Amino acid sequence: MPTQTGSAPAVSLQGHAAAGRYTYRAKAPRSQPLEAEHTKLTHALAAHRQLLSHAASAIRTLTAARNELIAQALEDGLTLTTVSTVTGENLRTLRTIGLAYDDLHPSGLPRSAHVAALKQKSAELRAAERHRDQITERREALMVMALRKQVCDDLELASLTGLTPDHVRRATRGSVRPA
Numbered sequence: 001m002p003t004q005t006g007s008a009p010a011v012s013l014q015g016h017a018a019a020g021r022y023t024y025r026a027k028a029p030r031s032q033p034l035e036a037e038h039t040k041l042t043h044a045l046a047a048h049r050q051l052l053s054h055a056a057s058a059i060r061t062l063t064a065a066r067n068e069l070i071a072q073a074l075e076d077g078l079t080l081t082t083v084s085t086v087t088g089e090n091l092r093t094l095r096t097i098g099l100a101y102d103d104l105h106p107s108g109l110p111r112s113a114h115v116a117a118l119k120q121k122s123a124e125l126r127a128a129e130r131h132r133d134q135i136t137e138r139r140e141a142l143m144v145m146a147l148r149k150q151v152c153d154d155l156e157l158a159s160l161t162g163l164t165p166d167h168v169r170r171a172t173r174g175s176v177r178p179a
């Protein structure tokens with residue numbers, strides 16, 4: 001039977017955090033400056049993930065409201081080309097939206113009221129989409145910064161952002177990667 005020498009038992013960095021959540025399995029402990037940078041980055045990516053979730057929810061809500069306005073406008077006699085000009089949607093999409101709402105009745109609103117409502121809702125939707133795109137760009141910049149500073153690897157970034165590792169690699173293509 002082999003005898004034990006005075007060496008300490010191997011300690012694993014894997015496991016669960018004090019809060020009971022799964023923690024990232026690092027191969028080696030981080031240095032103190034990298035730990036602070038990692039904490040900042042983790043909080044920033046979590047905030048961006050939450051902002052993206054809110055932006056996606058707002059876009060879904062605005063899209064549903066705009067689609068109802070489109071269907072009502074078509075039911076009240078606006079032409080597909082008029083609605084397409086106001087909203088920027090193609091004719092095929094507008095036909096699909098119009099057919100999806102088969103239980104509408106004519107509202108009696110004038111053409112100008114439909115056009116104004118469609119313009120306003122379409123502008124709100126475009127603004128929400130621009131906001132989502134800005135958040136996505138900032139998130140990608142954070143991912144590139146994390147890779148350059150070697151604070152996180154692809155797999156940890158994927159877990160922090162909710163993306164797949166392949167998407168993280170595509171989004172950060174061309175950035176300096178750790179060896």
